[in-house]
Amino acid sequence: MIELEGLTKRYGEKVAVNNLTFTVRRGIVTGFLGPNGAGKSTTMRMVLGLDRPTAGDVRIDGRHYDHLHDPLKYIGALLDAKAMHGGRSAFNHLLCLAQSNGIPKSRVHEVLDTVGLTAVAKKKAKGFSLGMGQRLGIAGALLGDPRILMFDEPVNGLDPEGIHWMRNLMKSLAAQGRTVFVSSHLMSEMALTADHLVVIGQGRLLADTSMADFIEQNSRSYVRIRTPQRERLLDVLHGAGTTVVERGNGTLEADGGKAELIGELAARHQIVLHELSPQQASLEEAFMRLTAESVEYHAHSETPPAGPWGAEWRRS
Numbered sequence: 001m002i003e004l005e006g007l008t009k010r011y012g013e014k015v016a017v018n019n020l021t022f023t024v025r026r027g028i029v030t031g032f033l034g035p036n037g038a039g040k041s042t043t044m045r046m047v048l049g050l051d052r053p054t055a056g057d058v059r060i061d062g063r064h065y066d067h068l069h070d071p072l073k074y075i076g077a078l079l080d081a082k083a084m085h086g087g088r089s090a091f092n093h094l095l096c097l098a099q100s101n102g103i104p105k106s107r108v109h110e111v112l113d114t115v116g117l118t119a120v121a122k123k124k125a126k127g128f129s130l131g132m133g134q135r136l137g138i139a140g141a142l143l144g145d146p147r148i149l150m151f152d153e154p155v156n157g158l159d160p161e162g163i164h165w166m167r168n169l170m171k172s173l174a175a176q177g178r179t180v181f182v183s184s185h186l187m188s189e190m191a192l193t194a195d196h197l198v199v200i201g202q203g204r205l206l207a208d209t210s211m212a213d214f215i216e217q218n219s220r221s222y223v224r225i226r227t228p229q230r231e232r233l234l235d236v237l238h239g240a241g242t243t244v245v246e247r248g249n250g251t252l253e254a255d256g257g258k259a260e261l262i263g264e265l266a267a268r269h270q271i272v273l274h275e276l277s278p279q280q281a282s283l284e285e286a287f288m289r290l291t292a293e294s295v296e297y298h299a300h301s302e303t304p305p306a307g308p309w310g311a312e313w314r315r316s
Contacts, residue, residue, distance in 0.1 A: 001179055002047060002148060003025055006056035007041050007083055009203075016042045018203035019056065019230035024181045029174045031194030031211075032183040035291050039203040040183045041079070044152055047075055060148060062306040072144030079152045081137035086126030090117055090136050094143060103144055111139040116165075129254045130157030138166070148179040154190060167193050187284035201300070211283070218290045219281030223259045224253040233271050240265060253279075 009017040017039040024030045034040050045051040047058050049065035060068065060075050068074045083154075084093050094108045112118045115135040120128075125136060134157045141149055151170070157161045170193055174180045184190050190197075197214045199207040207214055227233050229249050237244050237254060242262070245253040256263055259278045266273050281289075314315040 001061055002150075002181060003059045003131070004043070004047075004056070004060075005058075006044065007046060007053050007058055008055040009039070009046060009051060009261050010054045015203055017046070017053075020200065020203070020205055021056075022198050022205060022208045024148075024179055024198070025196070026179040027174060027177050028195040029180045029182060029193055030196045030198060031190045032181060032198050032200075033187075033190065033287060034200040034206075035204075038200045038291075040200065040241055043200070044077070044079055044150060044181075044183065047150065048075070050078070050079075055287055063150075070101040070103075070144070072097065072103065072146060074144070075148040075150060076141035076144055076146040077150040077152075078134075078137040078141045078154055079150075081130075081133045084125050084133075084136065084140075087124060089122050089124055090139075097140055097143055101144055107143060108143070111142045114142060115139045131159060131162055134158055135162070137167075144166060146178075149173055149181070150152065151180075151182045154182060155184065155186060164187065183201050186194060187282070187287060191283040199287070199290060200291070206290055215281060215283060215286045215292075215303040218286035221256065221278070221280045223254045223262055224275060224277050224279050225254060225262065225273065226250055227252075227266070227271060227273050229271045232269070233266060236265060236271065237262070251275075 004020050004022055007017055007020040008015070020043060032040055032043075042051060045059070046053050047065065058064075065071060065075070090112065091108060094111065095105065097103075098105065098108055109118075112121050115136055115138050117139065119130065120132065125133065128136065134154070138151070138154060141151065149170075154170075155166050158166060167189065170180050170182060174195070182194065191211070194211055196210055197207060198205070199214070207218075209217070210230070225233065227250070232254065233252065234244060234246075237252075243255040245255065247253060259276050263273065263276050
């Protein structure tokens with residue numbers, strides 16, 4: 001378990017993390033979301049004692065990281081896959097980590113096999129692709145067979161097979177009763193992996209809730225309906241007190257309605273339905289809605305420059 005209480009980090013006038021309080025519980029995958037510059041990486045670094053908080057506290061199973069004996073046996077982390085000596089082989093990189101934490105040599109072979117790098121164990125890390133380096137970083141996190149795992153962008157550089165493997169690995173670790181804390185910008189992947197979400201913006205806590213509740217609370221749900229008896233159905237739905245939005249192509253959207261109840265209502269009035277489907281926002285849409293006011297770096301569509309160069313730009 002990871003516990004943060006009033007965790008704050010300032011860099012001069014800049015407040016990177018602002019009074020964060022939440023708990024990462026064992027037995028589930030907790031997703032850690034936020035726009036660029038929200039303070040996610042800084043928070044993770046403070047968990048590992050790499051940055052000291054300006055105020056507040058963070059504990060790992062009730063203790064500070066620097067009080068853990070053989071810390072890799074308590075918490076394994078992947079924060080930067082490039083943080084390794086490029087001149088060492090994959091095996092020797094992991095062996096150095098193992099020896100520094102009292103982990104047997106046999107465990108190095110085990111984790112190399114787990115991440116699929118046994119065939120390249122003797123190759124130097126500097127020759128690894130981005131995905132191979134990512135797998136080696138994951139192997140380092142798993143090395144001590146820790147109770148807590150923390151991953152920052154773990155699927156970065158992985159191919160589709162690797163992404164699927166990593167998703168199942170995190171779910172498996174959580175099913176074993178371990179604490180799994182993962183940060184990612186891939187919303188579609190997070191939606192398939194995380195059970196619980198912690199969302200921050202500009203260093204402040206915005207949400208600490210289950211995946212299902214987060215989407216429900218930050219999105220519009222409705223039932224999409226298509227029927228050749230549109231006007232009749234509108235009268236019936238309005239009579240039942242249902243708010244309906246009319247769209248093009250004869251499509252209706254019933255806000256907050258239950259598809260089953262609408263179907264039964266239509267059947268009682270002998271109204272033919274061509275479509276009756278509940279709709280809910282994706283995790284990405286819910287995230288964008290919640291964090292809209294917390295985005296620090298806004299991109300804008302490219303527009304032609306003013307003056308004669310603009311005409312040339314448009315012709316090219």
